[in-house]
Amino acid sequence: MLPIKDCTGCSACAHVCPKGCISMIANEHGFLYPQINNDICVECGACKKNCPVLNKTATEKSEEIISYAAKTTDETIRKCSSSGGIFSAIAKKVIENNGIVYGAAFDGKFVVKHISVSSLDDLDLLRRSKYVQSDLNNSFVSVKNNLTEGKTVLFTGTPCQVEGLLAYLKKPYDNLITMDFVCHGVPSPNVWEYYKTYLQKQYKSAITDVNFRDKTLGWKNSSIRIEFENSNVYCNLFRNDPYMNAFLANMDLRESCYTCKFKSVNHKSDITVADYWGIDKTNPEIDDDKGLSLVLINSDKGASLLNVIESSLTLTKTDVEKTFQYNPCIIKPAKKHSFSQYFLNNYRKGDFAKVVDSCLNPSYITRLKRKFFQRKTEMLK
Ligand SMILES: Cc1cc2nc3c(=O)[nH]c(=O)nc-3n(C[C@H](O)[C@H](O)[C@H](O)COP(=O)(O)OP(=O)(O)OC[C@H]3O[C@@H](n4cnc5c(N)ncnc54)[C@H](O)[C@@H]3O)c2cc1C
Incomplete structure (x- = not known):
């Protein structure tokens, strides 16, 4: 059984349970944890088999880490993005091709929840980091429905949310693109x-x-x-x-963030983005203090996508290892205060x-x- 302190709240277990006996319930800090109804549970073990933390295997180490300093050429979008606006550039392409984008948005009371958007006008709801753990709601189930209908889906979230989705889906889908980010941890x-x-x-x-x-x-x-x-x-x-x-x-932060199992430069997502902290030290000539993203390409799908949107970006190939000291969350979990x-x-x-x-x-x-x-x-x- 997964120790409660390691549970990321990804909800994969609740979604794969064939009896529907797992509910995600908030603890005293508002973090969601699975609660099993033992009266219905048949102990089939599906929850354990599909838990991304219990089944965490090292992502195959790529021979070369492909990393860029990147920004969108659309200055209005860059200004209203957290770093270089790479999320928006990718999401725009997906929506223009009739796809659907999932990510974290504020609801009417500024509670952070995952939603889907399929129009460029709604994209701003997902733009910018919200420093709170988002509630995934039923998004894994809708992603699967969209994929089965043949829609292109871009799912964005923390590395543990992306791995939760992949664990829930169980098989690869050609029409799914995943983007995560370097994550400091998620606050209560x-x-x-x-x-x-x-x-x-x-x-x-x-x-x-x-x-x-x-x-x-x-x-x-x-x-x-x-x-x-x-x-x-x-x-x-x-x-x-x-x-x-x-x-x-x-x-x-959520307890699992202090021992996060998803720290590495080899993510299971197709693309990882981050603030390019330290660029003023490593490549000062490209820092204009208006926001720059670090982009890690993790798969062939990620590489093709970057090719497709290249004309809307300014890209500089960089050495990610030089940035670890300025952005330690890339490789190690936050140390609890x-x-x-x-x-x-x-x-x-x-x-x-x-x-x-x-x-x-x-x-x-x-x-x-x-x-x-x-x-x-x-x-x-
Ligand atoms: C909780 C949190 C911690 C982070 N920690 C770091 C860090 O330590 N180092 C670092 O370099 N970067 C960190 N980032 C990432 C960084 O802030 C930017 O998201 C990233 O640089 C991408 O910026 P952008 O300009 O391309 O797009 P933006 O438009 O800023 O990106 C928005 C994207 O972030 C997603 N998002 C926003 N809030 C959440 C949330 N609460 N949960 C899940 N997804 C969310 C949206 O769905 C969308 O995909 C963190 C982000 C969050 C949300």
Whole structure:
């Protein structure tokens, strides 16, 4: 059985269960975990056989890692994308060929969920990173239906979501393209829920728009920008925003992210994208601080797709290994913050920003007290 701490919540087990006895239920942090109804379960083992974590095998190591620094030539799209707008360039091609694109979007309450889009007008719903674990809903089942109908499907998500889909589908489909990204880890939906409420109280107004990747002050100075019904705007650099601080300091990630099994430059997806952090050090001549993507080509299908969209991109071949030190999440999981548990126990009590700050910059006495508390909790386990 998969230890709960390793479960990514991909939902492949729930979807392959022939008896439909597995439901995905949110834990106290809003992360979904499978729950088995033992009254119906016939112990056929389909869930275990199709769990991408339990059955994780090393992806065949390609002889040469093909990597590029890439950006779309459409400057309007690049401006409103997280890095170089490569997702949009690929998705546009798929939609122009009557295909369907799956990815993470905000719903009306700014909850992050996977949806499908089939028109260029709707593509903006999927654009830009949302730093919260997305709810896959029923997307694996609809992807399979679309594929069976002969539609071209582009499925995008975290590496564990893509591997979950591939495990659920069980067989390769020529009409499926998968794109994942280098993933830092996924923050708790409940912490995001709380942060929205916290800001709405401060601004005495409802949120009308969220952009986790505002580039007004430059790509390397990415900011979180939130608009409110009363026309107020909250805009803060990542390094000054408490929600982003908690995320980037690894206080509120899903437990499986701290031992992520999907770290490597050999992904099972066709294409992997990322922010090309460190490009100003390795290839400063191509960095204009407006956003650049790192693109890894993982399969022949990925290579053909890049060929097809090449005229809409500016591509520079690069050496990915030089970027590891600037983007460590490419090869290793995030290291859990030593006050993560304290943060999760306390972010609802008192002022959110102050709780984050007390974890990042604790006084000597606080450090001692928390170490004592942590040791006591560990001894009681
Ligand atoms: C939680 C998270 C952590 C990340 N960590 C890193 C990192 O450590 N290093 C790094 O270089 N890059 C990281 N990225 C990827 C990076 O932010 C960009 O997504 C990537 O550079 C592609 O940018 P783009 O300009 O091509 O397209 P964009 O338009 O920015 O890409 C949007 C794509 O991301 C998908 N997406 C957005 N939010 C989510 C979500 N919550 N869950 C699943 N899919 C989502 C959309 O479906 C769409 O496919 C992370 C992204 C997310 C969502």
